Amino acid sequence: MKPLSLSIFLLLIILFSACNEGGYVEVKNSDFILNNETYKYMGCNYWYGGYIGATNKERLKNELDFLQEKKVTNLRVFICGEGDNSYSYRIYPNVQEQPRQYNETFLKGFDYFLDEANQRDMKVVFVLNNNWEWSGGFGQYLEWAGKENPPLPKTDRWDWDNYCTYISQFYSNDSCLAWSNGWIEEVVTRRNTINGKLYAEDETIMSWELGNEPRPMKKEATQAYKNWVSNTASLIKSLDQNHLVTIGTEGVISTFYDEDIYYSIHNDKNIDYATLHLWPKTWQWYNGASDASIHDTTLIKTRKYIEQHAQIAMRLNKPLVIEEFGLHRDGNSFSPDTSVGNRNKYYAYIFQLGQANNISGYNFWGFAGVPANFNAKGFMQKGMSYSADPPQEEQGLYSVFMNDSSTWEMITAFTH
Numbered sequence: 001m002k003p004l005s006l007s008i009f010l011l012l013i014i015l016f017s018a019c020n021e022g023g024y025v026e027v028k029n030s031d032f033i034l035n036n037e038t039y040k041y042m043g044c045n046y047w048y049g050g051y052i053g054a055t056n057k058e059r060l061k062n063e064l065d066f067l068q069e070k071k072v073t074n075l076r077v078f079i080c081g082e083g084d085n086s087y088s089y090r091i092y093p094n095v096q097e098q099p100r101q102y103n104e105t106f107l108k109g110f111d112y113f114l115d116e117a118n119q120r121d122m123k124v125v126f127v128l129n130n131n132w133e134w135s136g137g138f139g140q141y142l143e144w145a146g147k148e149n150p151p152l153p154k155t156d157r158w159d160w161d162n163y164c165t166y167i168s169q170f171y172s173n174d175s176c177l178a179w180s181n182g183w184i185e186e187v188v189t190r191r192n193t194i195n196g197k198l199y200a201e202d203e204t205i206m207s208w209e210l211g212n213e214p215r216p217m218k219k220e221a222t223q224a225y226k227n228w229v230s231n232t233a234s235l236i237k238s239l240d241q242n243h244l245v246t247i248g249t250e251g252v253i254s255t256f257y258d259e260d261i262y263y264s265i266h267n268d269k270n271i272d273y274a275t276l277h278l279w280p281k282t283w284q285w286y287n288g289a290s291d292a293s294i295h296d297t298t299l300i301k302t303r304k305y306i307e308q309h310a311q312i313a314m315r316l317n318k319p320l321v322i323e324e325f326g327l328h329r330d331g332n333s334f335s336p337d338t339s340v341g342n343r344n345k346y347y348a349y350i351f352q353l354g355q356a357n358n359i360s361g362y363n364f365w366g367f368a369g370v371p372a373n374f375n376a377k378g379f380m381q382k383g384m385s386y387s388a389d390p391p392q393e394e395q396g397l398y399s400v401f402m403n404d405s406s407t408w409e410m411i412t413a414f415t416h
Contacts, residue, residue, distance in 0.1 A: 024242050025123060025206045027272050032319050032360050040359075041123070042415045043074025044400070045324060045366035048386035049124075050077055051091070053116070054109020061116060063369045068120045070408050071415035074206065075117060076125040076323055076363040079110055079187055082136025083143075085382065089154055089392040091135050092382065099144050099179045102186060108193050115194040118204040125323070125363070127248060128184055129211035131167065134392040137211070138167050141176040153392060168217040171224035181235055184208075188239045200240035207244035208236050213277065213324075214247060215254040216261075226265055233270035244272040250324070251276035251309050253283065259312060266316055273360070274316060276309045277324035278302060278350065290332045293342050294349070302346075303353055310357035319360035325350055326365040326398035334396030336371035336403060344410050351414050364411075368399035 023035045032039040044067065052060045067075075081094025095106045117124055130137030139150050147169060151162040170176050188208065190199045199205060210232050216225035233245050247265060255261035266274045285301045286292040306322070313320035327343040329335070347364060354362060366388030368374070373385040375395040380387060388399040400407055 041074040041361040043363040046075040047078040050110035053113035079126045082140040111192040123206035134390040138170040145175040164217040168221035171228040209248040273319040321361040323363040
């Protein structure tokens with residue numbers, strides 16, 4: 001891995017020091033613009049931010065203070081959560097236990113979170129739904145609509161192909177779409193109970209994201225999926241003309257490696273920028289051994305994936321964000337006491353590639369606060385602290401804790 005040249009490093013200093021005080025983030029050609037300056041950001045995934053706004057305000061303030069100190073200015077946060085406590089690997093309690101029954105306590109937690117983020121000059125990307133089961137998401141809407149026996153992970157019914165078939169029904173189910181749209185209207189038109197601001201007029205919000213990693217799942221659902229993207233983005237823009245909208249895709253891996261589908265959905269007039277995610281172990285870009293995680297095979301695939309999407313974004317003339325990326329701790333350990341040398345090298349490699357390919361922002365996965373939030377028993381259990389790793393994944397898997405000092409030193413080197 002080559003070190004950054006002085007000119008590239010100075011350019012990063014200029015770009016990441018752009019003023020972040022107030023104003024809506026806009027798009028001009030392939031760049032974000034904030035207060036008439038190019039806005040490029042270092043951010044993290046902080047999916048539980050609104051939840052601890054309701055359950056642990058002191059933790060929230062301490063974590064936001066820490067992130068501010070480390071020059072993290074953008075937070076990707078899930079403002080969604082559906083279902084009851086019948087499935088062990090789903091967040092609960094959440095904001096919508098039944099259709100159109102919204103938990104005002106948690107919504108006030110999001111109000112509090114937004115106000116605290118605003119006080120620290122941070123921008124927020126709000127994710128409105130989820131392709132995956134750990135927050136309820138599309139599958140929970142389908143259960144509500146009468147689609148029984150979902151093939152959920154870690155149950156006797158689990159089967160990947162059946163899961164894809166099941167989830168693909170979401171995009172053409174009228175009840176699911178109506179409930180999902182109802183949630184969007186509830187959130188986008190909400191007035192903050194802390195500061196009185198309408199969400200649609202809150203400059204703290206950078207963008208609305210249709211969902212976390214939405215995929216057609218089955219090729220025969222592609223047109224319904226495209227319709228959902230277009231219709232949902234249009235709905236949000238009809239409610240809110242101030243904020244950006246994006247889809248939340250992982251890249252072409254989510255569209256059967258079909259660039260035309262990825263290009264088409266992002267070419268919609270109401271979609272303001274494109275995204276990609278990077279999960280080399282999950283995607284089997286290497287054999288799973290920790291020592292292989294940053295070998296040439298992984299790095300070459302990472303470079304090609306970023307370059308491929310950068311070229312598509314150039315054709316779209318829209319910004320591109322790497323909004324999820326993660327790597328295991330050394331030795332594939334989950335413990336916060338384990339070293340993270342490979343992860344640091346992978347992060348730095350992504351940042352170098354991002355600078356070379358005009359990437360507009362990064363949200364690493366993910367921030368987990370203090371090591372005490374680590375659950376050594378494995379998966380998140382009800383009543384335990386929220387962590388970067390959601391309930392379906394081993395706790396500590398991709399978490400960046402406050403005591404990962406070498407990671408923070410590497411990150412802040414790109415943001416000063």
